[in-house]
Amino acid sequence: MAYVNILLEQPEPSIYLLTVNRPKSLNALNAETLDEIAAAVAEVGKDSGARALLVTGAGEKAFVAGADISQMQDFDSAQAQAFSERGNRAFRAFELLPVPAVALVNGYALGGGCELAMACDWIVASERAQFGQPEVNLGVVAGFGGTQRLTRLVGRAMAMDLLVTGRLIKADEALRIGLVNQVVAPELLRDKGLEIARMIASKGPVAVRLTKQIVQRGQDLDLANACQQEAYAFGLTCATADQKEGMKAFLEKRPARFTGR
Ligand code: DAK
Numbered sequence: 529m530a531y532v533n534i535l536l537e538q539p540e541p542s543i544y545l546l547t548v549n550r551p552k553s554l555n556a557l558n559a560e561t562l563d564e565i566a567a568a569v570a571e572v573g574k575d576s577g578a579r580a581l582l583v584t585g586a587g588e589k590a591f592v593a594g595a596d597i598s599q600m601q602d603f604d605s606a607q608a609q610a611f612s613e614r615g616n617r618a619f620r621a622f623e624l625l626p627v628p629a630v631a632l633v634n635g636y637a638l639g640g641g642c643e644l645a646m647a648c649d650w651i652v653a654s655e656r657a658q659f660g661q662p663e664v665n666l667g668v669v670a671g672f673g674g675t676q677r678l679t680r681l682v683g684r685a686m687a688m689d690l691l692v693t694g695r696l697i698k699a700d701e702a703l704r705i706g707l708v709n710q711v712v713a714p715e716l717l718r719d720k721g722l723e724i725a726r727m728i729a730s731k732g733p734v735a736v737r738l739t740k741q742i743v744q745r746g747q748d749l750d751l752a753n754a755c756q757q758e759a760y761a762f763g764l765t766c767a768t769a770d771q772k773e774g775m776k777a778f779l780e781k782r783p784a785r786f787t788g789r
Contacts, residue, residue, distance in 0.1 A: 592641030
């Protein structure tokens with residue numbers, strides 16, 4: 529598929545970089561962009577050589593400043609629901625993606641932008657990043673899973689604070705409340721993303737995939753069933769050549785050479 533609103537690149541073999549590329553409107557998400565994001569994530573998912581997906585926004589100012597307000601302003605109820613479902617489909621794709629997705633938040637991550645970052649497996653923020661769910665200022669609720677993912681990430685009290693006041697928080701507060709994993713200087717963001725992606729790529733691919741799958745699925749299960757899923761996955765990893773290699777390499781005091789089998 530030829531993309532117009534996003535860029536999908538492979539800066540290194542096995543590492544993908546998706547850039548939302550509408551800097552004039554601060555990378556706001558319109559319907560077309562949401563569809564392209566869903567298609568791009570599916571494309572990465574089909575590549576058995578993929579090991580990690582980095583996600584960022586074009587320009588200096590914004591990761592994504594939200595859903596496209598100019599497109600949403602005249603929505604009736606049915607159009608709004610269809611738009612919300614489109615966004616949910618695109619963001620769910622990150623969770624279903626077999627490999628980890630890392631958001632590199634270079635500026636504003638507001639509304640749908642904060643929701644996009646939260647759909648990734650972890651978030652690295654530049655010192656210039658700002659996060660918020662300001663939908664209440666527009667008279668709507670968050671529409672792409674923000675009420676749910678934010679609550680799961682930072683807890684109910686802080687999620688209510690951010691969702692009901694619509695206030696923006698800077699990277700240091702986002703780090704303190706557990707919304708982001710790490711804060712780096714703006715000029716180091718891309719390198720930090722690549723460093724994380726390389727680190728992921730150096731691990732046992734089957735183990736990384738299964739870990740993501742259990743963490744994702746386990747959130748919707750009770751503890752006993754979630755731990756049972758973990759036991760199944762552990763059993764599966766012990767049927768791989770990589771498990772034999774990983775443990776042999778440890779005992780031989782050398783780096784493991786994983787093959788993904
Ligand atoms: N949509 C469309 N255009 C946007 C935009 C957005 N979200 N954010 C910024 N822009 C555009 C601006 O209109 C402006 O365009 P021009 O005037 O140059 O043509 C350009 O980007 C630069 O923005 P500013 O001139 O405003 O730049 P500033 O530095 O002064 O301010 C800002 C930056 C990020 C603080 C400000 O742009 C801002 O407050 N933006 C809106 C942030 C926001 O409210 N985001 C949340 C959007 S709502 C649902 C489905 C989805 C959603 C909800 C419900 N259902 C179906 C139920 C999702 C909602 C959202 O994400």
